[in-house]
Amino acid sequence: MKIKNQLEKIILKSGGIKFEVLPSGDIHGIYYNNESISMYRANMLDGMLANIYLRVTKDGRSGHTKLLGVDSPSELKISGNQMLYEGEFENVRYKVHFKLIGLNWFWKVRIEGEKGIFGEVFYGQDVSLNYPYANEAYVCQYLDHSVRLSDGAYHVRTKQNQGPAFILQQGSLTPNVAFATDGFDFFGKEYKLDNKVKALEAGTLPSRVYQYEFAYIAFQTPKRELSEPYEALFYASLNPDWEANGLEWKSVKELQAIHDSVPDEHAYVAYPKIERAISFQDIYPYLPFDDSELKEMFPEKMFLEEEDGTILSWFSEKGTHYVTGDKERYLERPDANIITNQGMRDPEIPGIASTNYIFGVFNSHLSLGNVQFNRLLSRNKTPLNVLKTSGQRLFIKHEGKYKLLAMPAAYEMRFNSSAWYYKVDGDVIKVEAGVPANETYVRLEFSSRLGRKYDLILTEELVMGEAEYLHPLHLDFEGDAAILSFDETTLAGKHHPEYRFRMEIESDGKSRYSGDEIFYKDRQSRNHPLLCLELENVSSFSYTIKGLASKADIQIRNLEEIKEEYYALHMENMQGFRLEIDPDNPNHREIKKLNILVPWYLQNALIHYAMPHGLEQYGGGAWGTRDVCQGPAELFSAFGRFDLVKSIILKVYERQFHETGDWPQWFMFDSFGYIQADSSHGDIIVWPLYLLANYLLHTGDKEILNEVVPYTTIRTGEKVNPESIHAHVKREIEAIKSNLIPGTHLSGYGGGDWDDTLQPVESELRTTMASSWTVALTIEALETFLFACDSENEIRELVEEIKKDYRKYFIKDGVPAGFVRIEGAQIKHIVHPSDSLTGIKYRLLSFNRGFISEIFPKEDIQPYLDLIDKHLLHPDGVRLMDTTVKYQGGIPKIFLRAETATNFGREIGLLYVHAHIRYLEAMAKIGAAERLFKGIKVINPILIKENVKNALPRQSNVYFSSSDGDFPTRYQADRDFDKLRTGEVKVKGGWRLYSSGPGIFLRQLINSFLGINFLDNQLYIDPVIPKSLNGLKFHFKFKNHELNVTYEIEEEAGVNQAIVNGKVIPRNTNLRKYRKSGVLIPDCLLMDKNEIIIKM
Incomplete structure (x- = not known):
């Protein structure tokens, strides 16, 4: 059995424009030279994201269909640079005529019906204008959509502000009545649940510019009775260099002349209609659990989240997070979970990672070692689950037809596993995926609560490199096991020819492997890189994907064992972290939230360290020099893992440029270590010294200065001229002085x-x-x-x-x-x-x-706090600046990204949580305990609306890198920015997980708030806690000593005295400029278990 990775394509070319058309009529991609005009690559299993839709209304009832591609009734004909799609839908006959002329293309739609039948046409096109494999959400953040109403129609111009200087103008040369610019306004958030396009179900497009992360330009024609033929003519026109050609709009008259300059073809080559036997778009319906079912199956519910009486999510005592499908009605960012081997290890030891999503993506972006180059499975493509072949999916035969499992009744997330619960005719099906703590495999288990037998198809879209369709696939079999290895032309294959993935199946029924051919009625493969496992008459199965980095095999255990072992190790890595406070204390609930949040942020932080990538920022595999010196290093410092901090220091100093004494902005740290940036921002050179200095402060380990590591060359990444860390520091300081x-x-x-x-x-x-x-x-x-x-x-x-x-x-x-x-x-x-x-x-x-470095005079502290309160403090945290950098059409004058980004999110939205956490550190430095505690509460995603009244719902167990004002455009954000301060504008969560934020948050919580620190390798306690938390207890391990700390608070910062196992120790330090400092406790006073009272 062979699986190919190269779709058959028909090429249409003109003036540098290339259309890649599949035999089904789906447009695989639109390109100009080597850049992508369209965003998402189509295939004959998913169809195409762009399309033209016909909506037919008769007797008050409406139906709709796609007119292009495998999901349409159309038959395809091609002649030169023209295509013809013909078909019939609900007694309406239609023709769609496509022309490619120069840098312009046209879609002419002709529909004919009868009296009493009304028709409307919808046009939709995804847009990239960038590198074909760029991060889609990031690309969209720099696409500027502007709208013009002329000649009875809306026209949308999309300008690429960062990257190729492209403008794509789209519209219609016939009347249209509405438009949209983002896929969320076209498909709708509920598409994840019912697979129904909001625009086609709801009536009209919103006719608003929405600058978000799913660029999709759509138009809607007027509704016309079809007693006479009706035509709509849509166009797209590319300006390949707006910097040279200018920003002028093309007129309708000019575009009409271009269209008419080439006559319609009449002699076409017909392509046979491709009939599918099974469709990825045929989903199993979302069936929610009712309240009694939820109570029976999940009796334990902490921090229950509800909306209008509907249960959305909750936690268990151990931190397991449960979400119902109903929560997805409110979310743009779907609930998801990255699972990896435990991360408190040397990251150069290859681990395994996988990302799963609530809507039936059981594994995706599955990687062994480097998450950028060593991928087995493709990643999830769209936040709305529009394209569904990606990753690992499961079909179930229901009522004689295979249906794709999509939105479950409930979704369960643990630190190393996820589970999906589906209701099926009185039964409950559970699908669960997990990874062990140390062994590199992912295990998938399926079970029926009633032991009922099912026919199933498990599908996996293969990558074996960086992305699908790029590399040859090498598939072999050993008995019932399938084995995939990297092609020698891939970076993974060049560096790790021994790496392979081995898939093993255990079931109580029959199973066999196949390819994409089973999805077509003629049983002929269309060369889609799909590995399928057909399962017959099974009530349970387990499927294991082993990532093998050597010839040695791996012993497999079931998921229950894996989960128990991982949880125990995760708790051990947390050093026994647990907070307690009297149940009558008004802050009791907030303290319990922190107990749930900390293990999740530890999981997030370890992913950022050991296998760096995120949910939205899925590309990775590298350390940012600035990032690794903060998040991971501070995480390990807080939990006393200075062996790992030291390892980071040595790895970072090894990356110092031999030529300049500076550092790269980022670098890869494994066998791809020669891949690095060749320059950096002005602050980057400081971070290695900052990290080293704090390590010395905490540990007293001056011997590290004698450790010898090489330098790295800028161009080749070669390691040269080993010297001591002390010598590296001298080079570093000389480089700082030279700058x-x-x-x-x-x-x-x-x-x-x-x-x-x-x-x-x-x-x-x-x-x-x-x-x-x-x-x-x-x-x-x-x-x-x-x-x-x-x-x-x-x-x-x-x-x-x-x-x-x-x-x-x-x-x-x-x-x-x-x-x-x-x-x-x-x-x-x-x-x-x-x-x-x-x-x-x-x-x-x-x-x-200024506060943290203690460079400000003490008398300036209160005036500066007043300025922060007046100009920077908002309900959801502290923003980076008092107002926005003004957006003026994406033409930058002072600051590059701030003036070219079109989406008001991430740093552009000005509440970057990392900076807010540094504000918490600053408040600890000056002893502002109430500010510190409030600042902790407002960025805790668990029931965030309890502390941030204008917060929109978001995933509750993951770090969000920003809190973004819900403005559709930069212009509106500039105009109404003050409404964020008043709470009139809602805020939503930004990109998730891939950040140093979780690590620095945990350090601020443990070191700054609770005050448990290392100083010269001894226990130093220096808390900053408000009086409202008097009586707080903290359980934690310090160098294998169990600490049970009770805080008696009269003053809110520093320590008057500590009572350690009955022995009184007065404050014995003077280390703070703005407030009292803490108490240093010698090791000799610590026992295995310690009762410590901190009198503040």
Whole structure:
């Protein structure tokens, strides 16, 4: 048996435009040169995302159909650059005539019916205008949709603001009455449940510009009685270089002339209609559990989430999260779970990872080792489950017909597994997928509650590399096991020819492997990379995918054993973390939420470290230099795993560029380690020193300075010239000094700082502008290194000079500027009350790092807090700036991404949770306990509406990297930004999981809030807790000593005394500039189990 990976395509070309058409009539892709015009690649199992729809209404009842491709009644004919689709639907005959002319293409739809029948035509096209395999959501965030009404029709122009300078203009040369710009407005959120297109069911398109993450341009014609033939003529026209050609709209007259310049063909080649036996679009219906069924099956429910009396989600005591399909009615980002081997390990040891989704994606993006190059299965394509071949899916034969399992009645997420529950004629089917703690395999189990027998088809869309359709597939069999290996042309095959995946099946019925041929009536394969397992008469089966990195096999265990072992290890990795407070305390519920949240954030943080990728940002496999020095390093510091912190330090210093002493912005850390960025932002060089200095502070391990690691060359990634860490630090400091703005001790801005959206447009700003955040970070890193090492007079002198220049250049009228631009004697303050250039007055990062580095005078603390409250504080947290960077059509003048992104999300939306967590750290530094606790509560996703009244529903067990104002466009966000502060505008969760945020959150919770720290390898307790939590108890392990800590709070920061197993220890440190510090407890006073009372 062979599975091919190359679809048969018919090519239409004109003027650099290429249409790849499948024999079914589906458009596989539209390209200009090597860039993609369309977003999603079609196939003959899914059909195409773009389409033309006919809606027919008679006697008040409506029906609709696609007119193009395998899911339509059409027959296809092609002649040159023209195509003809013909068919009939509900007594309406239609023809769709396609022409490709130069950089323009046209769809002419002619429909004929009879009196009393009314017809409407809908046009929809997904849009990319970028690299064919780019992240779809990210691409959409830089597509600018503008609308024009002329000649009785709407026209939409989509401009690519980042990447190829493309504009795609679409519309109709005949009247249309409505439009949409995003797939969420066309398909609707409920599509995930019922597979029904909202626009076709609801009546009309919304006619609004929605700049979101699913670019889909749609038009709707007027409703016409079909007693006479009716025609609609749609067009698309590409401007391949708007920077050279300008931004003019093409007129209807011009486009009509182009269309008419080429006569219609009459001699076509007909293609036989492709008939499917089974359809991925034929889903098993969503059948919810009623309340009594939910009570019977899931009696334990903590933090129950409801909407209008309908149960949406809940947690168990152990943190298992359950979601009903009904919650998906409210979500743009579907519930999903990444499962991997446990991550507290060397990340160069290959692990296995898989991503699953609530709507029946049981495994996807399944990878062994590097998640970018070593993929077995394809990833989920759309957030609405429109395209359904991706990943691993399951069909069930119901009432004589195979149906795809999609939305379950309930979805269960654990730290290493997920389960789906489906109601089927009185039975409950459970499908469960999980990974063990250490062995590299994924196990799928199917069971019937009643032991009923079913016929099933398990499908897997294969990648064996980076993406489907790219690489040859090598499939072999050993008995009942299927084995896949990487082709030698793939990066995975070149580096790991020994890697392979072995699939094994155990069932109580019959099973056999097949390919995509079983989905067609003629049983002929169409070369789709689909591996299928047909199962007959089974009530249970288990299917194991082993990721084998060597010749040795792996012993398999069932999921119950796997879950128990993983949970026990996960709790061990948490060092016994548990909080308690009196049930009568008003904050009892919030404290219990933290007990549920912490193990989930630990899971998130370990994925970011060991197998870096996320749900929306699925590409990965690399460490950001800045990121790994924060999230993973701070996570391991908080949990006392300094062996892993040390490992990170050595790996990071090994990546220091031999030529410059600087670092790459990001790098891969496994066998693909030669893949790296060749430059970085101005702050990146500081982070390795910041990490090293804090490691020295916490552990006292100065021997690390004598460890020898090589440098890395910029162009080849070769490891050269090994030297001690101490020598690396000297190179690092010399490089920092060489990057100072002439005449100052301020680091040049380089490619930017932490906020990636503020990359400079003008190249000269790299060397003439400085960031107050970067400079304060540099001061902190150098001072911490000095404190930990107590030497290096040269560094001490440098720090003092930097401090002087910080005060000289950044502080104006008592307020820190976000940036200064220095050209000779001219100083321009940017993001400051005096700034007339940007109109932005305050930057959170300047305040945060000033507090954390303790560079501000104590008397300035309260005035700065007042400014934060007035200008930056919102119901959902603290925003990056007091107002938006103004969007002016995507033509940047100062800051690149901030002025080209069209979606008001992620950093553009200004509430980036990472920065909010650093605000929490700042509040701990100054002893603002109530602010700190409130800041923790508002970013906890568990029942978030209890603390953020304007929050929209979101997944409850995962880290969101941002809180995004629910504005459809940047223009509306600019206009109504203040409504976020008042709560009039709703906020929703941004991208999930792939962030250093979970790690730094856990550090702030444990080290800053609860005050459990390492200082010179001893226990240092320095909490900042509000009086409202008096009596709080914390259970935690410190170097294998069990700590039971009780907080008696009279003052909200620092420690007056500690009572350790009955022995009183007064405060014995003076380490804080703005408040009292904590107490250092010698190891000799600690026993195996310790009762500690902290009197604050």
